[in-house]
Amino acid sequence: MNRGLIHLLTLTILLAPAALNAQQCANYLQWPRWVWSTLQWVDDTGEATDLGDAMYGWQEQIDNAILFEPSQDFEDIIFSYATLPTGIVGNTIPHTQMDNTPCYQKTDYCGICMNAAVFYYAELQFDAVQLSNQYDTYHAEGYVQTFDQVMTSVASHELGHAMREGDLGLAFSQIQNCSATSVMGSLDVDLRCQLYLAQVCDGGTFASAYTGWVYDTPICLANPYCDIGGESGQSCT
């Protein structure tokens, strides 16, 4: 066989999986980013164990760049059940510093402008009835064993949006041999491919989305954000 052809074949074999994986990671959204590296969550679903698994999964993939802890003083992430139109199993609503806050357009002690690019809090909603129906379907087909797997998978996905990650946007028919490497697929893809927690490439998308971003530092923690009477409370320009 022609040596050039062999090289080309070898190169194709080597690069093909990488290209496939690259194609099957989700991109990031032009969404707000968190300035707090510890987010406090409140749960109105009663599924704290599943939510905890999902949050721990994210912490692992993003090297603890953001930590999650139960609400003490704040409600940064609100998990709740909701009645959603059929076919929609989850919903993430980001609220930014544009919403309901006098911090609007002031800089914090790190110099970050408290505008629409910065999270105020996020609502993560789940439809319990539809998730239960999905569990029945995929359990009967042998894809999932427990409802917890379904709940954890959707929670990981919605948390992905709160971490600024977009949807994978692929139909199951396009996921060859379940090669998807992101929890940001439709529920159909995530459950059939047993993707319940954030994956390595989700961590990569997070890293891209937060490149150059400054989290709270000791000086920021020591001083209240948006102290509009303080030296950092300058209007954004």
Next chain:
Amino acid sequence: MYKAMNWVVLVLIITPLSQGQQRREAGHVDDPSVSDVAHFTVTVAREYDSIPPLYSDSDLVVQATVSTVFPARDLSLSNRSHTLVTDILLNVKRTFKGPTLTELAVVQLGGTLGKMQRIPDQFRMMQNGEQYVLFLKQDPRMQSVALAGTVTYSVTGGYAGIFQLVNNTLQLSPAAHINLRDRYQGKLPDVLLADLGNLSH
């Protein structure tokens, strides 16, 4: 001395007010008189990349015109969260699948209620007078009491089953699958109508 004390009192009063409410505090109660506008993104049960599965999963496929858009309802199940949905009445022009109706209701996630607004990133909220080809699933859970006599549907696939007819071209949801967009976005409605015609025969 009195003057100094007045200043101290004034500072004590003003200082907490000047600390911006930069972070939502535990137990926060929303003030309905304050503007609350937020975008949202949904997660769908299934991603549709072609018409046959979208058609197959739908109870009703119609061409219809929006006649009335109602103010949003809040279906929240938590006092910390809000779920706005909007009921939309449509007049049916043509039926490709399902019962022949003259009027139907479609519920969309999002909308406006007082000073609260929820804006979808992946699809458009339907407006009065607009024309659509819609792939729909009957949705008794979303039935509004005010529209008790009208069967209520949801859009199949969240954002997939909604094709707007604008100046004789098709406009798909921004989040519609790339394969659907490649085939139908900006194309003449005849392309979709022909595909539907083939499926309904």
